[in-house]
Amino acid sequence: MKGVRDEGKRRFIKFAVTAPLVTPLILDGLSADANAQVPIEYLNLDIENLEWVPSTCIICGQGCPLKIGVINVDGERRIFQETYNYDPDDPKYFAICARPRALGELPNHPDRIKSPMIRTGDRGSGEFEPISWDEALDILADEIRRYLDKPEKILVFAHQGGDKALLTEFFKLVGTPNITKHADTCYVSSSKGRWFVFGKDISPGAVYPDYENARYVVLMGRNPYGGFVSTPWAKSFSMGVSNGMRIVVFDVRYCEVCSLAEKYFIIKPGTDLAVSLSILRHLLVNNMVDRDYLVRYTNAPMLVYRDDLKPVEIFEENGKIKDFIVYDEADGGYKFISEAESPAIFYEGDYEGREVATVLSIIRESVKDYTPEWASSISGVDPDDIVEIAENLYKWAPRSFIDHGYKTVRYYNEPMWHRVNALVNAVIGSIGRVGGWAWPRKVKPKLPIKFKPRDVLSIPSYWEKNGYPLIDKKSYSMLAIKSILEGKPYRPEMVVVYLENLVSHIPSSSKVVEALLKTRFNVQFNTIWDETSPYMDLILPIPFFFETDAISLKGASKANIGQVSVFMKAVDPPPDVDVKPTPWIVYQLVKRLFPEELEKFEIFLNPREVWRWQCEKLGIDYEKLVRYGALKTYSSPDYNPLTRKGKLPTKTGRIELINVDAVSKFSDYIGREHNLNPLPIWIEPLWMKDGLAEDEFVPVDYMVNLSAINTWARNTRLLVEMIKWLEEDTVKINSRRASELGIRDGDMIKIVNPETGDELVVKVRTTRLVAEEVIAGAHGLNPGVHERGVVRFTYMPKHGLNTNLLAPFYIIDGFGSSAMFDYKVRFVEVVG
């Protein structure tokens, strides 16, 4: 046990000797002498009258409702506790993780940016000095004014925060079409991978994994307890565990949910796709499919030509396929599905002289070589286990599924992998079912203003036509950096960073820095220093979310119920902190740049007026919402395979096992090992192409519920103490590999990416419960070389891992998302 006091025997002897002497004295009441040593001064907080202020956490995209306990000490309001919030009529759902529980430290945090700062040294030096708000706003307004006739030269990175929507509307008014979020370095590979099946981007938040009602769940590279954006799902997951849900886990390391699993597998990085393909093969080869589901909700029975995969015959209306030809097993004829009595899901034959087959038969053929033995040779998972998992998925369907994952931009093959997982869930009929993948019911509060950017060529539109046809046009941070580096289609000259940490969050920090050194003017809106700050020219400090009313309500969706919550001010910033809320900053900029539009922005100076307006639009009781902070909007997720609308945006309106649209758009990729191939196929992760040398590793960072790159969680003393207690301020290396390389537990080692030359010093924990190929550490716990000048990270761990600091600047062709861990680093030496 940690910190054992092993003094029992000695104490007992001492006791035996002293007790008879002491006891009479004590029993005689002489112990009062000890009083003099007792510190009896304490604040005696009036906890009984703690004020709970409802708000919403902004650390990640989920926006979990929380309550902040505020207490009055000598006339000053201070944060005492935090806990989760919920609709008072439905307290079962929602939660908060460990991250937003250190808010009390933040108002006076030593790394807080306390006033507007202007760069004084070279860009990158981290040298800044304070300036007044008037000066700062004049500088920023002048810079924006410079681009009013070419607004596309302004590039805005904004993803987080309660006021983000207002800032982006302002920059649309300025005219730039280049406003990006960061999902391309978070989940775009899976959302676009699932586009092939559902005809639209299915981001992680667009699926509700119904753990609470599931009987059998396969987690692949996903840890609902430790991962980001996970707390409502974690709550549902814990309810599932209570209900006896069986769990299987695949990961490159032992993680929290492995302890709950009936089996867990530590597999080679990026090889989960092989396992998924083999599961799909086993289901199809053994006819372990939900035939009725496939006929009713998917295009499995659709007859397509073998040579080009195009549908044999269709009835099309308004660009949508209303009917298609199938083989009717009832009478052995070809018919439109609307007329067929018993459409075949497996059939091969010819149609007017050309070979045809059903979509499901084509898929079965495509995966026929992916035997369990083959998957085992790639992933290291025992073939019998793969068979058992496939059979359990079928046995427990529809209350079984392969989890949809969250962070899904790690390896090159992730778009295909997540497509295949969706196919597995489709063939067993668990999509849109109780206990399977359900559809969340979302609420998206809108703003009372909306501007259109200038009609000019945007960065995403350019890249869509130049190598990235499935780019997420709202999230293209890497391609935006590429535009700066390559000047294509033009080089943005002004970068606006709103609560984003580009240098730490985008793979290949050195390329991001290179890009930020090429622009003319960079401005950051932030709360505390981060790795991006040194490369800015102007920094505008904004309040923490609990120090201001935000201008919009938040729709929280990743739970069994839909919910809306408020961002409400709990405390004022300290007197020595000169921060201004985003609505005020935007108002001042509009005043300087677009006085004719000023009236439209006045409402944002009183955010509660916006909330009231939004409540009216959403049909929510404003007074009740303000009283409780969170109100539900829907009572359950959508349990319909084709959603409540009864159709998906695919060409057929069905779940498409082979996407009809992709067959025509990406026909060149048929037969190729490529994520755009319309058929499910094996794609090797990049690191595997020429294997690993004996001193090489694949760097993998994983999520813990204590840290976050984009905000301040990893900078607070309390959370850092937790991280240290859990030894997550280290990297994990397989004991055998470490031993072979002469690395001992506790060593500080230097690792380098031989391709880029970027180095990092990390502290090692050796364990046998991590894949031999990887060096793994918690996300973003190393600032690398970016702590400079006045930019300090007082409490942040300095020797954990941040894979982005070492990564090459690699963007997945076709998709525009990252392959964050799909590269190699080399162990250089032990340095301490």
Added chain:
Amino acid sequence: MKPVMIIDLNRCTGCLACVEACISENIARWSKEGLINYPDNVVRYSRTRPYWIEFGDTRRHVFIQCMHCVNAPCVNICPTGASYQDENGVVLIDYKKCIKCMYCVDACPYQVRTVYEGELEGDMLHEHALHIGYPDKCTLCIHRKVGNELWTPACVEACPYNARLFGDLEDPEGEVSQLIRRGIAVAPRKDLGTEPKLFYIPRQGGAELSEYPVRPRDVIIPYNVVSELKNSLLKPLFLTTTGLAVLFGFIHMIRSRGDKHED
């Protein structure tokens, strides 16, 4: 009222919300400058903290904290009465009586009493908060108690997964007492005879309970012997000593008076 706590290990995700809430309320100190100060290695001093039990290729966590035992070794061994049970059976420390002998720390079979002896600036937040240099332990957040009503400890309030339940064992209709009565929530290591009032709902297999962390018997002060010693030997010893003192005093007085008389 007999307050008891249940930790549902099926619901618990190990998020550490309880630990953070406990530290924020019971361990942290607030400085005049608005800073929150913690001891180094503060999780060690949290009054509830995670402990991992390893078995085979897996490990499971439990949260360890004061069990508020009915037959509490710490109370039995305390030579001064500083460790005591209040009227509701909550084991508490009276710092005015504590002489820092630390016997209680070593007597606790669950090793949940800690002692912080470093520096820590700022004000304690309440009278039961961490006292530097004194034994420290879970108080079930007794400082939140108002009148004789059941209260909510900080860790229970913070747990977003409803994995911590707090209730009155004497309320037969309460969820807590029902879970205990039905044997769903169970106390670990009954063989120690301490009768804990912290219960767990174990995960499948119950390894957390069968392997529950207790100190090896040879490093625990044999509290039952000591308790017996204190009650059956030391008290009579004291009474005998006092009686003899009185007797000798009386004899001395008589003799002195006799001597005086002889003068």
